[in-house]
Amino acid sequence: MGKAGRHYVLAAGGTGGHLLPAFALATELERRGHHVALITDERGAKIPGKPDFLPAHVLPAGRFGKNPLRWFGGLKAVWQGRDMAKRLFETFQPSAVVGFGGYPALPTMLAATSDDIPTVVHEQNAVLGRVNRFLAGRVNAVATAYPEIERLKDKHRDKVHLVGNPVRSGVLGLREEPFPAFSDDGILKVLVTGGSQGANVLSEIVPDGLAMLPPALRQRLQVTQQCRPEDLDKVRERYRNHDIPAELGTYFEDMAARLADTHLFIGRAGASTIAELTAVGRPAILVPLPIATDDHQAANTREIVKAGGARMIRQEKFQPKELAKQIQALSQRPDTLATAAHAAWNCGRPKAVEDLADLVESFGGADMMDVIKVGASAPRAASQTVASAPGAAREPSE
Structure with missing residues (x-):
């Protein structure tokens, strides 16, 4: 043949x-x-x-x-x-x-x-x-x-x-697009997902962690978060109490479009997630699934973290104060986020x-x-x- x-x-x-x-x-x-x-x-x-x-x-x-x-x-x-x-x-x-x-x-x-x-x-x-x-x-x-x-x-x-x-064509098509504009007084768009089933720990920690940011940064947040169905109302109430605008859903079909607008990703460290982050070039705070076989999600973060494109927080240390600290480190200046984005992009294949x-x-x-x-x-x-x-x-x- x-x-x-x-x-x-x-x-x-x-x-x-x-x-x-x-x-x-x-x-x-x-x-x-x-x-x-x-x-x-x-x-x-x-x-x-x-x-x-x-x-x-x-x-x-x-x-x-x-x-x-x-x-x-x-x-x-x-x-x-x-x-x-x-x-x-x-x-x-x-x-x-x-x-x-x-x-x-x-x-x-x-x-x-x-x-x-x-x-x-x-x-x-x-x-x-x-x-x-x-x-x-x-x-x-x-x-x-x-x-x-x-x-x-x-x-x-x-x-x-x-x-x-391999990465979906819709996501791969974003690779040559520039990192979305971000300035000292611009909106900081944050995307939060926990894999196909969502993640309860993200629903528990992320809203309170974002609320602990300095007021000048907290007032510029715009959040999109995937939640489990049973967590939606609770998370929506938390964001409302913190006066942080947030769009919540159990599944987003247009994930590529949302990733295109994102300045910072917060979520799990599955292989497909990291492949998409590095294909597009998006800074991330990654929380590996602690029960993943052979702790492979933590291993998945090694390359992008070493390059400077992401921060990794173990789930047992994933608390609102630590999350706020890492977000500040990544977004303290517009060029800090852009540099991290480029580091992530360079890890893409x-x-x-x-x-x-x-x-x-x-x-x-x-x-x-x-x-x-x-x-x-x-x-x-x-x-x-x-x-x-x-x-x-x-x-x-x-």
Whole structure:
């Protein structure tokens, strides 16, 4: 099979964090003329955003909790899923199979490695997830989103290709837009989100933290905050009592437009969140989810914090006084925010989906054009350089 019109299988499921990068890669591979199929679980099949052209095959996925008594059922489901994936491969004949982590991807990746089909796993977080950790020795390549990856064995580091996390096109389109104007007497627009489900701690702390800012700054605030449904009335009352204008909602469909107007973001440190903040270039105060597996959200903040684009506050220290202190540090002068915005922007990897597609295309082809393709694109696919500003001299407008 030539490079054009190859078949690829993507394995992802469980959460949007795994599926959204898979949807982005599927769209890019389809744009390049390939045929793509998705294997997921029942929960993953319900995640919104799946491209219309992408057929989804639902396979059983084993769950492995802390109770060993349930492991037998999990292993049985994995084996069933593996056999079903093998039957799909017989008809679809993929050139490569790409996994995005999570237990729903495991049966498909085991089927691919068993059949000697080229395999790639993509890790969205700065800590290699359990399934990708298990597969690292079996797959051909490990695509990462961060230059430093924890829980990856040294013997597997020669498989690593830094590509980044794919970002929605609506957000990526904001990358070349300037940082919104902010002056000593201008409105400070703050965006607060806690992931797809909201976060109770943000509802508890953020309104009171903003109220502790000096009056000259507090009177210039304009807040947009995502809340859990049960928190809406309580948070609305707090902002009203503090005389701070705030728009509240449980979900904002036009998140890209809201991010475009934002001067400061406050929220969790999920992989997709940080990918969008760095793609657009927005300063942030990040509060990692304390129960995240292997504390991966804290690890996700390492690069942007080190660059100066964000501050990280552990949840146990996330109190109104500390939040007010960090907001003042970031917004004490207009140029302070703009500098932090540019630092965040420099951490972005806007070509993540193209680089991931290049990497995937480099496996499973044996004709002469593919050999040339691999040689030509390998440096890009494995590029480990941080994005630099266009013309190497871009500064966000103040």
